[in-house]
Amino acid sequence: MLRYMFNRMLLAMQQRYAYDVGYQQDILHSDLAAFLKFSGFQTMASHHGNLPAGPLYAARIRAIIFDDCGPCSQLVVKMALEAGLSQALVRAIIEQNLAALPADMALAVQFTERVLAHDPQADALRDNILALWGSKGLITLSFAISAYRVYPALKYSLGYGKACSHIQLDDESVVPQRSKKPATGANNAQS
Known part of the structure; x- marks a missing residue:
């Protein structure tokens, strides 16, 4: 369920900015814990x-x-x-x-x-x-x-x-x- 929700968010970003989110999807599908840490990092990046x-x-x-x-x-x-x-x-x-x-x-x-x-x-x-x-x-x-x-x-x-x-x-x-x-x-x- 979490992967599905995060993937929908990634697809929305891809559509909004015409940006390939494939690397983020790879992280999400390969290692959910790593993707969650990456999401935490994005909080810092968006400050x-x-x-x-x-x-x-x-x-x-x-x-x-x-x-x-x-x-x-x-x-x-x-x-x-x-x-x-x-x-x-x-x-x-x-x-x-x-x-x-x-x-x-x-x-x-x-x-x-x-x-x-x-x-x-x-x-x-x-x-x-x-x-x-x-x-x-x-x-x-x-x-x-x-x-x-x-x-x-x-x-x-x-x-x-x-x-x-x-x-x-x-x-x-x-x-x-x-x-x-x-x-x-x-x-x-x-x-």
Whole structure:
């Protein structure tokens, strides 16, 4: 009965976002206890705390792009648009165009990139995040950065990972900007 209910939820997600939930169904059908633990993890991944949608999705999108899973990136972009971010803002996040982002979103992009690169400059940005959103905001960004890296790793481990060469924004195809060097730009005044 539990498997049936969870599978219906997965199918609803698949239909809503045009997202292949096969890896989750494999977990569900192979090991119910593992699926329940994965469901618990998703509670952490969905945490939004006191953070506005813009900075939250800036961190989620940049983290998912860093680990290069196309379907995951597309899903998070759809969720960002559903949360009210404009296509222009989502595009700027994907392309790391900091000049086109409000200061709080540029800060989230820069922080995410520096954290993922293990760059010591993340420390100064962390101080700005604490000043802006407090420790709850920092925890929320930390959850977004770390949790959204799990999905690509899990999918690639199970054989479902697919590289991301472009992300669809309505009728446009956007190539995600990846850099080994953390993002810098016009809104880099925070660092």
